[in-house]
Amino acid sequence: MSTNCKSSNKEIKKGLYLVSTPIGNLEDISLRAIKILSNSNYILCEDTRVSQNLLKKYQIKSKLISYHKFNEKKNLGKILGFLKGNQIISLVSDAGTPGISDPGKILVNECIKNEINIFPIPGASAITTAIALSGFSDKFSFIGFFPEKEKLINEFLDILSKLNFSIVFFISPRKFNEIIPFLKKYLVDRKILICREMTKIYEEFIRTDINSLKEFKKTPKGELTVVISEKQIDKNTSQYLSESDKRLIDKMISKFSIKEIINIIQSKSKISKKMVYDYCLKLKNEK
Numbered sequence: 032m033s034t035n036c037k038s039s040n041k042e043i044k045k046g047l048y049l050v051s052t053p054i055g056n057l058e059d060i061s062l063r064a065i066k067i068l069s070n071s072n073y074i075l076c077e078d079t080r081v082s083q084n085l086l087k088k089y090q091i092k093s094k095l096i097s098y099h100k101f102n103e104k105k106n107l108g109k110i111l112g113f114l115k116g117n118q119i120i121s122l123v124s125d126a127g128t129p130g131i132s133d134p135g136k137i138l139v140n141e142c143i144k145n146e147i148n149i150f151p152i153p154g155a156s157a158i159t160t161a162i163a164l165s166g167f168s169d170k171f172s173f174i175g176f177f178p179e180k181e182k183l184i185n186e187f188l189d190i191l192s193k194l195n196f197s198i199v200f201f202i203s204p205r206k207f208n209e210i211i212p213f214l215k216k217y218l219v220d221r222k223i224l225i226c227r228e229m230t231k232i233y234e235e236f237i238r239t240d241i242n243s244l245k246e247f248k249k250t251p252k253g254e255l256t257v258v259i260s261e262k263q264i265d266k267n268t269s270q271y272l273s274e275s276d277k278r279l280i281d282k283m284i285s286k287f288s289i290k291e292i293i294n295i296i297q298s299k300s301k302i303s304k305k306m307v308y309d310y311c312l313k314l315k316n317e318k
Contacts, residue, residue: 043070045117046148049135051128054155055230057088064152065089071121073113077133081125098122103134107141114147121152128156132175132201157229157256158199164236165224167260171197177210184210188217192305198259207255208246214259215241216312219304222260228253242304272306280307284314 048067053059068074069091075098076082082095098106114120124133142149158173172191177200178184191198198218202210207225214223218241225237235251241259272280276296283292289311296307 043067043119044148044150045114045119046150047114047138047142048119048121048150048152049129049139050121050123050152051154051156052082052085052123052126053230054126054157054160055228055234057085059155059230060085060089061152061154064154065091067119067152068093068121068123070119072118073110073120075110075120075122075138077123077125077129082123093121098134098138100134103137107137110138111141111145111147114142115145126155126157128154131156131158131173155230157201157226160229161199161224161226161256161258162197164226165197165258165260167197167222167224167258169197170261171199171258173199175200177202177206179206184213188213192217195262197261200257202255202257204247204250204253204255207257208250211244211246214244216308218259219308220263222263224258226256226258227251229256272302272310273300276300276302276307277310280310281314284311289315 043066048071050064050067051061052064068086069089071093073096074082074086074091074093075096077099079095079097085091086093086095096106096110098110110120122129122135122138124130124135127133129135130139139149141147162169162171172194174187174191178187204227220241222238222240223244225235227235227237240263280292280296283295287295289308292311293304293307296302297304
């Protein structure tokens with residue numbers, strides 16, 4: 032594809048450009064992004080091999096500098112030198128908007144400190160794309176990459192379970208299988224959208240409720256963008272356990288699994304699954 036966006040550098044202000052790039056389909060890029068990249072003295076890339084595919088498609092020949100979490104501090108002085116020398120520098124990530132769960136924050140803060148111009152070139156974002164697709168509340172919290180350690184997962188989900196808005200995060204398919212029990216423990220009454228390979232040929236969207244979640248039998252390739260809904264509150268569902276329900280659970284707790292108890296209680300009362308789950312857990316911890 033021939034795209035001639037080369038301009039005189041006098042037409043473009045000097046400084047740092049945060050350039051959003053496609054999250055999958057290389058055609059999802061703005062004309063302005065192509066123009067800025069074509070006229071940059073240097074493009075800072077998370078992975079030069081990934082960025083090269085995009086630049087080659089649009090015949091962009093600007094020089095590339097590898098810039099990732101392992102070398103961003105080391106390269107900071109050199110890049111600031113370019114910027115102070117009135118160069119046009121673009122920062123891109125492998126996909127989407129740079130600085131969001133990707134390198135960039137350190138450089139942006141140094142530019143602010145040194146009063147260097149910073150310009151946004153908006154575009155694709157896996158976060159907002161997934162939220163729009165979900166149909167869930169547009170009041171959401173983006174938590175980046177999901178925590179790795181069990182203690183942090185428990186602390187994290189305990190806090191999030193008390194908040195009534197959508198939750199968005201990135202995670203690998205392998206790790207997602209591992210956190211399913213935690214999601215069922217803390218967010219059992221919510222719905223979930225799992226997005227994989229968005230905008231690509233084999234894009235996939237899995238919609239279900241958390242209580243019905245199943246592991247991937249075959250670990251798929253690619254990173255997942257996951258959206259969990261706000262609390263699903265049924266006006267006819269009580270958010271409180273009656274004393275009779277509590278007495279019944281007390282009798283069953285040593286004989287049945289928590290899942291069986293939830294099914295039994297819900298067959299006779301309109302009660303939140305999480306309320307029953309939390310009460311069962313409290314009883315088991317007391318024993």
